[in-house]
Amino acid sequence: MSGEALLKAVRAGQTVEAAGLLDGMTDAERRACLPGLKELRKELRAARWSASSRMAGPALHAAGAACHTGAAGAANWIAAADMRWSQASPGVFLHVLGDREPDWLGDVAHRLAERPVTSRIPYPLLSGLVRLAACEVPTTDAYVEGWFEHIGSTEHHGGTVVERLRQDPHLDRMIAALFDSLEVSGRVAWLFGDGPGSWYHALAQLTGEGILDRKVIVDACVARLLRGGVPADQRVFLKLLTCLDLTRDEQRERSADWTALASEATSTVAWHAQSVLASLALEDELTPRRLAEMSSGVLFRTEKKLVRAQLVLLGKVLKRDPSTAAELLPAVAQAFGHEDTEVQERALKLVERHVAALSASDGVREQLIAAAAELSPGVRIHAERLLGAGALDSAPAVHQEVLPPVPERARLAPAPVSAAELAEEVGALLASGGDVAAFERTLDGLVRHAYGDRDGLVEALRPVVARRWWADDDPEYTHVHEHFREAPYGVEVILATLLGHVPMDTLHAAVQQGTTRGDCQHGALSRAFDARLWEVAYRVRAEPLPFLLATPTWDTGLLEPEELVDRLTAYRRLEARPGTADFAQALLRVRRDDRATAAAAAVRARALGSPEGYRLAQWLTAGGPDLPTSRRRTSGVRILLELGELEEIQGQFPPEFRRLGRPLSVFKDRWYCPHWDEAERQHWSAVVPGRRELVAARVLGDLSSVAVDDSRRGAAILPFLAEADGEAGEAVHLCVAYGLGARHTEDRLSAVDALLVLAARGQLDAERLGGDLGQLVRRGAVKPLRLAEAIRTAAATGAFATVWSVLRDALPILLADLATDASSGTPARGLGDLLAVAADCAERSGARGDLSHLAQAAERRGSSKLVTQARRLRTALTQGVAA
Template sequence: MKELLTAVREGRKEDVPALLAPLDRAKRRLALAELKALRKEARSWGWRERDKIQKALLIAGAGCHSGAAGCATWIGGRELRDWTRSPYPLVLEALADRDPAWLGDLAHRLAARPTASRIDYRFVSELAKLAQCPVPATEGFVLGWAETISTAQWQHRSRRPLIDILRTDPHLTVLVPRLFETTELPPQVIWYGDPDSHSADHWPTALATLVEEGLLERSVLVDSCVTRLLRGGKPGDLRFFLDVLRRLALTEREEAERVADWIGMAAEGISTVAGHAQEVLARLDERGKLTTRALADVSGSVLFRTEKKLVRAQLVLLGKALRRDASTAEELLPVVTEAFGHEDIGIQERALKLVARYAPAPGDPLREELALSAGALGLAHRTVAAEVFGDLLVARPQTEPYMELLPPAPAPRRLEPAPETLAELVEEVVALVRSGSREVTAFERALDGLVRHAHTDRSALAEAFREALAGQWWLDDDMLSGVERRLTREAGIELVVAVLLGRVSVRAVHDGRTVRTGTATCVHAAFDEVLRARLWEAAYSVLIGRSPFLLATPTWHTGSVDPAELVERLRTYQRFGIEPGAADFAQALLRVRRSGQREAAAAAALLGTVQGNRLAAWLKADEPDAPVFRRHQETEQAPSRSWLQRSTAGARRVLLAAEERPVIQQEFPRPFHWLGSPHLPDRRHCYHGGEQPESWFATLPEDGETVATWLLPVITACATEELRGAARPLPGLVELGGPAAEAIHLALAYGLGARHPEDRLSAVDALLVLAAQGRLDAALLGRELAALVGRDRVKPNRLAESARTAAATGAYRTVLSVLAAVLPALLAYEKAPHGLSVLLSVAAECTERCGGVGAGPIAGLSTLAARGGSSQSVRHAVRLQAAWEQGAGATAVDIVP
């Protein structure tokens, strides 16, 4: 047994099976106890030491277990699975003396573990082979099998086609049906193989071929594909199952047996799945296998979808059914009217023509029902609708005035006082340490609480945290220098606690407070540097226990500090004879509300202290932290009037730059100096992407314009470089204090034209909040958007999606006021930009809903509307022009009973 343990400690894994063989059950039980102790001990080692013994420890522990359950748990242990080459052949050798039933039990237990992988598949299949039992067809085992099959083609000198590997696989008939039941397919199955150039390596093609050869049962694969397409899932998975289904080429009988399934796919499936189901239903309708009731059911769902191609195809299908049998009009025409509410006026026109062609004679109740549905049509089609339905359509004045729907403006929430009891403080700090959160309210309350409790009873505070944070790496690691380096980089509240518990040297605390060079290269790093300076200073306060509280603790959830409250805090410091921390006071100045605070300024001056005088001067100045000015990057070449003839090289990046703020450079600590330095827009040295710790905004909560200016280079990337998540800061940005001027509106403009839907949604949220606050300058935002579209920084179709999303919340007048300022610039191009028609459509819908914004005509709109033709841009221009002139909000269409 001693030789075995020595071999494990030395990492001699090849020797372990031979050393296990002569040990009886009792000795193996004793050895297992030693191995468990060694495994626990190794958790505190460095990764190199752990890696040395991992495989030997795994083999020895597996061989010493007498029960299959314990053996499976040991083999599946997370810390024993970090290897580059599998030691499972040696594990099988160590288990050679076990009976087949035991090996089969182990195989099924390992396959059932949620962490089962491709490596486990090889081991489990060998166990099942030795046990002469069926393979365990669990999800993990099936995924491991599929991954192994996909990679096996490249494990030989001469590459083997996928179809050949599958033909010879002994588990084919058992595992292929289970592959269709897994939660998600492995990426190798979805991505591997080109169906055109290498069909032998393409999974759907290979499976269909095996069905033709009789190696797989056709009905099983057909049912499995249909079931998965109905269930839904990731688009990549669904494309795989759809591809398999198409290659199986269902017969007419097989298609007719699944009418309900095709209806479900057409109604709820992703576009590609719905399109396929629609094609099948069209074929069934031509063969007379689709009842009128079934056609009406599926049409009601499809016409409600947003995909224009699907809706148009369904209207064509309905038209064919009506031409074939006009008696179906009573059941089908009410369904056709569902398209009257579609956003595309071309689809509305198709539906209206279809209704007009097959509408029953006057006096029929169905005709009145159809006329009622026609009330959903816009002004562009009401003339035609009136010709169709005659006196059934009557215009009446709108009795209720339009009401704009906006979210409630965010109200500032007062921060709760710091935790009073030690138990409450420990609970909150431990939660922050374990989560790594920098949420402003929790973080600031906890930081202030640490300083307060250290001032009253530092020893009790340290004892409470030593017990509550047992197991944290920075408490267990013996290398204090490594702890100091890592805590300094991470800049979390655990730095303060580590200083309290003696895990950071006094010299490191001194250096952290004084040797700060201010080397930030971007705004995100600058905010982090400010936070680190505050944390080191708070750590020093906790270490000496002198400060009664922190000056910079926010009054409100945004991070802002009430000036009268800050004056009172300074008065308390003065009474105790305590000198405020430089970083703490500097942060308090940046957070204090400055607008209209003459009384607070006078009270601060009466303190007669240096800090009181600085606060008074700061409040009286009431200047932005960094004055901004407009700056264009790249070239200054003006864009061509023709949308298609513009030069990409001539496009400009519209950004803002920040001027120097001398007072910050001269009076604030060095870590704050970046905030007072002049800055040109530059992302070359910023690597933060879409990150947004809430503590960043709390650094300058009263100057949203300055923060927006500094964040613009990153926010711009969501539209120009398609960076995902770059617009996430926008909702928080518009909640900051100070004026909402050019910087915030320019950042919002870039966000509305972002590449990714989640970024556009963030921008829409910010737009609605800004409007609810009464701070939205629609004309300014419209001009910024027009400039960005003109410089090809924002694509009109993306802007249209954002505008449609915002309008759908009920903010029609807000959206229209912005679009009214954007459209003249786009209408001025000789060649209409792509996406203009969608913007005109959204503007027309908003005008019909709210009746306009009380402004003059939109320049260029009448010219486009008078151009004639059937293009979408012209048709939507006609619709918008009619709504703008007539005031759609003043009239409505009703049914005469």
């Protein structure tokens, strides 16, 4: 009877009454109640948001934990995700569990503390269990974070943070856990605010009072900084170290640690370490050897601020004590290999001021000569005068352009023979997204096996798709068909159809009516791609296809005409009806650039006597592939393209494919764009292989956003466009231009990859790209500093001539505005950096010639970076300096 009463009280949400019933139960009686509580939990889970579920949740949460007599079961029940929405309070848990043995309570406490922080186990519950058990305090991330939030909260505690810390019996253990944890510091960083009442000052005050061991805390801070980590973590420990206000002795005894931090830590930490070492060096408390060791690490860093500060420090030490030249000048020469020529020049000038202090017999001059080989060609002229005309090999080397290997087409492997092998590839495709080749052969494999042995295929696929949300039998997922009505989500719609989760009326509606998904500029590409997937899913249920006609021959999406004729012949023999979308995709993919091969295939296709054979023959003899007319339009700072109609993709093509040939307007109102999945975008070039300008024009708006609106990952499609077939025209080059000016590094790297691949394939129109970049920078769509970073990365791969050929046409546009008034014209921020890259490329590639408006920039007054680099570029172009 007590079990029935408990279940009734729990269902009614009477937590207090349920707790009273539990108090009088034996362990055996509690275990007997568990099956009923589990059934109720299953019932409430199906209607998680109902009023009855929310009402009964807290009582069920507490009662289930109390009825588990095993610590593992109780901990699992308390931490269960489905209990999180209506959980019992910590006080209720401590009441219903308070009569257990201390060892049992300690076991539950530690099991709960070991759960991830995302489990959100309340700290009052954890600390209460630890108190009742009188056990050792856990030092897991979840417990430590809860402790920090508890101490830092003013809601339930009086006094300041430092007062609460003084009273905490576990202070030493928790502070030690803060330094040892790999993750917790990042999540509690927001608690470390500034001001007298902050954690920083509280810990520093307790350290000063001797409550915390100063040496232990200082060593722990330095060790945590040496360990590295995300910047948020590093800022916490650096700020705490700063608040401790280290004495000179404490700084001196850790000089090796500061050296390591200055060389390898994040910029903020490295700057602090450098400043500590600088103060030691200027007070003669750092040996020249240690300073040289530190300099060798810092001068290899990319942060120019750190590098320049280090050269200034070395200059001060050398000026105070010229006898250190033999040890310090080789360290200065480490900067000869820095990517910034201004840094190289600073280092060379420093060597020039102190080289006279060197002894002829110490061998340091030979070290400097060897290091000077790393100087850029323009700076090496000064090094030759300094170190001797014969010391350096001044003969200009013949520049050899370094470009990536030209991508080669790869044939698709046949579809997997066995269902088990196919299931493995489906799993890999679902996990990674796959490329065009993996996607197409897996899709063809699903069609072939569904035609030959559907039951065997389904059996092999069950374990692979078991964790997909639509494969769950949970009643919550009752609208799977609505999900797939919006989009097929790659092969998932076919998998869900094979396992009976998508009804026929949903598939039929998708095939007949298409979709409104993506009424945007690249909606035409996605609709054509989706149409074939829906058709395959429908035919798998209604009229299985023996195989797909449109499976490409090559990984770029192209299909050989003879292969398509062979497939149509097999369809004819099997009396199979081709899929409308599949055949349309096959026509767009079939290769027509080899006229002789296309004509021979057309003869064979016409001989089949089928409608598809006649259509293919007509398509193969029509020429092409054609591209629509285009014209430039401006929208704000953007330069975009509009496309005219492409008549050949109209007529007999299905409606979802005709959109590919319809005009593209820049100013047409657009609905929300759902095409955020990068895995889908890589397939768009394979929808219209040989016509990448069509794809580029439709993604141009996205590419402009990575530069103008600072959006992220929009340029990920650029490498696919560069490797695709077809003409690289106006749209492709504009896409690359926007990508080179992207806000985020990963987008700029994608654009650099595309630029180099186009150059390697001989498809880069440097004049067009340079002109586009000049106009985009001038309009404000591309920032010069971002462009300089991207173009410098491209040059660093060894493509100096390629980069110079682009900048040769971009710079005159940017310098033109300065030519009208060479003394007061305001240059764009970053123009000096672009000129620096151009000068480096011109020097290394041996470029010569005149550059419009460069002379006026070089003759401006002052020594700004723009003027200095303009003069350097002019010298390189007029003297023909080469590496």
